[in-house]
Amino acid sequence: MKNRKLHAWLWRWHFIAGMVSLPFVLVLAITGGLYLFHPKVVETKTEPWRELGLTDEAQRLTYQEQWNRAKGVLKKPLSQFQIPEKSSESTQFTAGRFSHKTTVYIHPVTGAVLATFSPKDSWMYTVRKLHGELLGGKVGTKLVELVACWMVVLILSGLYIWWPFERGAQGVFTIRWRQGKRIFFRDIHAVIGFWMSGLLLLTLAGGLPWTDVFGAGFKKVQKWTDTGYPKGWNGRGLTSIVQDKPLTLDAMVAIAKAQGLPGTVSVGLPKGTKSSFSVSNKTFPLSEQKMLHFDQYSGALIQEYAWSDVGVLMRGRMWVMAFHQGQFGAWNWWLMQGVAIFLTLMSVGAIVSYLKRKPTKKLGVPKQPKKFKVGVGFVVLLLVLGCLLPLFGASIVLLFIVDVLRKRKTKAGETTLVRSL
Known part of the structure; x- marks a missing residue:
């Protein structure tokens, strides 16, 4: 049998924490489910500039000429070129990173600047801000992190409180729908919560690295233990031997294609006369990702990094973050969509169950057990x-x-x- 006083004490705090966190949990669940559609929304938004329907016979400008056309379009320097996966597509150059990233679309035949696009140009940016910071900036980010932390505690305490020591194994699989609405919605909350608990903890693990306090601390641990990216992963400290003329972008693209990397391949553009070209690929599984740095004058390979060179904490971090975003394929996307839907159902179940049991004109907070000390x-x-x-x-x-x-x-x-x- 359980320690009934501990049960009552945990139930009180589970209730209080749940009532405070619930509005935010609902927002996170709904916005998280919506943001899974982000790649499709961006793809639809950029399709008129990205997919031009060009044929293989169309006479194209060189990549170097297109790079020259793209220079100066943005105030910040271009940092990356994405090798087109299809001959019908436009050419894409990027400046900045993450939410500050801006892509320039160049017509490969005419050299015209078709458009520029930033994540901020889509309504999904607002959804992302709601999900990550409740539109509250740094304060909102910390509030979301606090709610995520308490969700971990709510899951662990909920498992102890609910464990069906009275109903037995039947309570794990059945929802009582003939014993009144309060019991029905209470079981929706509890039974779904039991089966989703492990998946919810994994989802929270994938979101916490983005946070301010936990995320910053995790990065420090990676640095102290040398379990992050290798020091030269982003090309820092690597130099090219300066010669008369650097390679053209076309020559660098030929070298990049010769590496036979799977997925979407990008070329990092040199920032100065001594910096290097870099070649990387975005693909899943993550184990097939590589980062290669080449001398921008001779094209010689300066440094090569495989996924196995990345520290264990960074590999784990990138895996759970990709899982959190549903990036491992259709199964992962639908699984995360299920998490969002069932988390919403659990929250609604908790609200309705509470309203059905709440005494009139009282909050109905469970009583604190008398003479109880935590072990x-x-x-x-x-x-x-x-x-x-x-x-x-x-x-x-x-x-x-x-x-x-x-x-x-x-x-x-x-x-x-x-x-x-």
């Missing part, structure tokens, strides 16, 4: 979680301080009352 093992678990999830740890310390002050105030009030009597 050492549980304190150790909280300390471990607090260290792994710093914002959760900070919130626990704050709650502890508030609780101590509340008890002192209550005790002082009782003492005053006794004296007055």
